[in-house]
Amino acid sequence: MELTPENWVENHGDFLFNFAYSRVRYRQVAEDLVQECFLSALKSRQHFRGESSERTWLTAILKRKVIDFYRKQTTKSDSSEDSFSSPFIKEGPFQGRWLRERSPKPWSPTADEHLNQEEFMGVLKVCLDHLPENWRAIFVLRFIEEMESDEICKELGCSASNLWIIIHRTRLKLRECVEKGWLK
Amino acid sequence: MSGMKTTLIKGLNKLMLTCDGASLLMDQSGFVKLSCIKWTQLKMHLMVCEFCRDYLKQSHIINSHLAHMGSVEAKNLTWKLTEDQKMRLAEVVEKQLNKP
Known part of the structure; x- marks a missing residue:
C-alpha cells in the first residue's frame, strides 16, 4: 500500500x-x-x-x-484545584458524608432506559465541556480512549493516587452537573 | 449525653467508610481490584447509605453513556472541517510536499 x-x-x-x-x-x-x-x-x-x-x-x-x-x-498550572468544591461535609462528627443539598437525588428511570437518549447525552456533553481542561484530559483518556491508569500516569507524569483523586473529583462534578441539567 | 453521642459517631466513622471514601472506592472499583477489607467496607456502607447507592447507579449510567458517546461520535463524523479549514490544510501539505 x-x-x-x-x-x-x-x-x-x-x-x-x-x-x-x-x-x-x-x-x-x-x-x-x-x-x-x-x-x-x-x-x-x-x-x-x-x-x-x-x-x-x-x-x-x-x-x-x-x-x-x-x-x-x-x-499548566490552573485553578481546577481551587475551584473544586467538595459535596461532602468538611468537619465535625459527620465529616465525609454528603452535604444534604448536594447529595445524589434519584434520577428518572428513563435516564438508563434508553442509551440513545439525545437529551441526556446532550447534557453530558455540555457537562464534559465545562470540566477544567486537565481534568477532562484525564477523563477522556480513561473513559473514551480506555487507556489503563498506569499508562495515563506514564504519559501525563502524575502519580496513581493523584490520578484517582482527579477522576473521583471529575466524576463528582460531572454527576452533579448532569443531575442539575437532567432534573431541570 | 450529646458528648457521648459524638464520641460514638466518631468511633463508628473510624470503622465505617465515609461517603467520600465510599464514592472514591466506587469510582476505582470498576478498574482496580479492591482488597477484601475495602470491598466489605464498601458493601456495608452501601447497605446503609441511600445517597451512595444512588451515586453508584448514576455512575453506571454515566459510564455507559460515555462509552456510547465515543463510538457514536466516531461513527457519525459529528464534526467536519469547513471548506476554509480544508483549504488551509491542503496548502500546508502541498507546501511540505514541494519542499526540496
Whole structure:
C-alpha cells in the first residue's frame, strides 16, 4: 500500500478532525492537531510499511498528538484545584458524608432506559465541556480512549493516587452537573 | 449525653467508610481490584447509605453513556472541517510536499 499525501485532506480530513475534536473540544486546537499530524506523517512517511491502512496510520499519529496536547494541558498550572468544591461535609462528627443539598437525588428511570437518549447525552456533553481542561484530559483518556491508569500516569507524569483523586473529583462534578441539567 | 453521642459517631466513622471514601472506592472499583477489607467496607456502607447507592447507579449510567458517546461520535463524523479549514490544510501539505 502506498501513501497518497496529496489526497489526505480530502480522504481523511473530516475523519481526523472529528477524532481530534471529540477529544479536545476546540475547533482551532483540533485543526492544529490535524495539521501537526499531517506534517509529522510527511516527515516520517518513509517509515510507513503498509501493514495498516493509511487512515489507521494517520490516526495513530494523531492520537499521539492529542496525548502530547493533554500533557501540556496537565502541566499548566490552573485553578481546577481551587475551584473544586467538595459535596461532602468538611468537619465535625459527620465529616465525609454528603452535604444534604448536594447529595445524589434519584434520577428518572428513563435516564438508563434508553442509551440513545439525545437529551441526556446532550447534557453530558455540555457537562464534559465545562470540566477544567486537565481534568477532562484525564477523563477522556480513561473513559473514551480506555487507556489503563498506569499508562495515563506514564504519559501525563502524575502519580496513581493523584490520578484517582482527579477522576473521583471529575466524576463528582460531572454527576452533579448532569443531575442539575437532567432534573431541570 | 450529646458528648457521648459524638464520641460514638466518631468511633463508628473510624470503622465505617465515609461517603467520600465510599464514592472514591466506587469510582476505582470498576478498574482496580479492591482488597477484601475495602470491598466489605464498601458493601456495608452501601447497605446503609441511600445517597451512595444512588451515586453508584448514576455512575453506571454515566459510564455507559460515555462509552456510547465515543463510538457514536466516531461513527457519525459529528464534526467536519469547513471548506476554509480544508483549504488551509491542503496548502500546508502541498507546501511540505514541494519542499526540496
